[in-house]
Amino acid sequence: MRSPNGSDRTVEPRQARARATRAALLAAVERVCVREGADAVTTTRIAAETGASVGTIYRYFADREALLLAAYDGTVTRIVRRCGQALDTLDAGLDVHRAARRVLALYLEAAEAEPAHAPLLAAMRALRPIAQDQGGNDEVSVAGDLLAPFLARYAGGPPAPERLRFMAVLLGTLVDLYLVAPEPADRAALRGEIEAHMLLALERALAGDG
Amino acid sequence: MRSPNGSDRTVEPRQARARATRAALLAAVERVCVREGADAVTTTRIAAETGASVGTIYRYFADREALLLAAYDGTVTRIVRRCGQALDTLDAGLDVHRAARRVLALYLEAAEAEPAHAPLLAAMRALRPIAQDQGGNDEVSVAGDLLAPFLARYAGGPPAPERLRFMAVLLGTLVDLYLVAPEPADRAALRGEIEAHMLLALERALAGDG
DNA sequence: ATGATAAATGAAACTCTTTCATGTTTCTTG
């Protein structure tokens, strides 16, 4: 969470009604994203969709970007949670490669089960170009919550930030490509490519620094 | 070129004055991009910057997106032209890996020499998310003008469209990451990573299909 | 019940993009 409450003008909901409103806004974002893509997520549209007024959005989100980011965080959190459980139950003695393949497969599966994830991921790429993406940001992220723990465990220490960033960007792009592929045949082929590239990146990470 | 002149309402400049205007607009896009990023490239801003009026932009470009695309094409064309020359003079008998490394190095160098390329590349990613990027589009592109010829030459035939798309997206992302790295040390390290991943992709491309 | 705090409203100010009726420059041709 970027600012639990800093000098923002946004607020954390305190009453039940407000929590419901906030949740409804995020649900509307996902719904519209799935049906019509992230471009259709306008503040007026989300307000209309939920029956709230535009002003209400700005009570809980600093701006449109923050709204999309929060929705994205929602999908990522759910995805990572699933993979995290599996990660925890991995045999301690399991071969790195097998473990990586297993986690990757789980990740792709979980991502597919979140229909709003692909459009939101694309929107994030548009909103936060690589140039500004600080890689190790505080948000819930694949980098921080999935890659970093995995690397820490198998490399015996936390990865260098640049390595983490590289792998996160690589994985993000490949997953994006994967989720967007319409043909099952293309997806199957892409699984192989993604696996190959992530294993290569993993090997280099393990070799590079302790 | 997408439409030399179809049913668009845009026009190819015929008089010298018009050619100058069009060129000035594109130059302004690059200038503003370099200084303040692609977000600062608004139609009003570019008009003000060149002393032209907003309407004039729409005489030569269908919309803001087309304006950015044209500027991007400009940088890519110049980059690819340099690499292309080198590609032509490669020894016919040169080992694929050596050739690939050579072209990649040239490409990175040429891209660095085009300051507007990085911000415009990022803008293109935002404007045309992977989902819509038809991969083998008609535009001047790294995919069509650099990757495809290279693969055609060393694989003995044109690559499958999905392969080309995969490699183009991969290369684009990695180059983006590279161009954005501030530290020379980071860049040097990234060169190694990019090379490793592109060589892997190349091997799989050569192995996969004729 | 009532004052205090939280939540919600929606008109209005802004910023951008895009269109188009109108005016100006350049070309062409007799």
Next chain:
DNA sequence: CAAGAAACATGAAAGAGTTTCATTTATCAT
């Protein structure tokens, strides 16, 4: 060179979004 045609350029205005904020309404605590 004059005058019509074709090419260029203009900028006000329409339209779509985002964001603010003074005001109103609902909920909580006592």
